[in-house]
Amino acid sequence: MKFLKKVMHANLTCRQVEEFLMDYLEERLGFWKTLQFRVHLLMCPNCSKYFQEYKNTIALGKTLFENPDNEAAGKVPDELLEAIMSVKKGYRK
Ligand SMILES: [Zn+2]
Known part of the structure; x- marks a missing residue:
């Protein structure tokens, strides 16, 4: 204890x-x-939620950037930006 x-x-x-x-x-x-x-x-439910969404965002970013044949390669994909924005919006202290 x-x-x-x-x-x-x-x-x-x-x-x-x-x-x-x-x-x-x-x-x-x-x-x-x-x-x-x-x-x-x-x-802390806030940080737990933030952490989960952050991890998802990173996973999404990796999927997009590690695939050179992806049509989004070379530019920042809207999908990734949206994911980042939703994490920022959802995170309240
Ligand atoms: Zn916290």
Whole structure:
């Protein structure tokens, strides 16, 4: 229980979660920060939603940019922009 308490007390703010998002996805956060990050996502519906949508957006971007035969190659696809916009709109602190 002591360990859990420590995690709770050292919890990240929503702003920090936003800042760590890229590092988390690229697995550059250490064990401790990763743990705090995941605990925050579990406790904070806003960040959890934001994280899910962010991940979807990245996946969508990768699909589009990794396929050179895609007609959207070379320009920013509307689909990706829309996804990014909807994430920004949906995220309220
Ligand atoms: Zn949060």
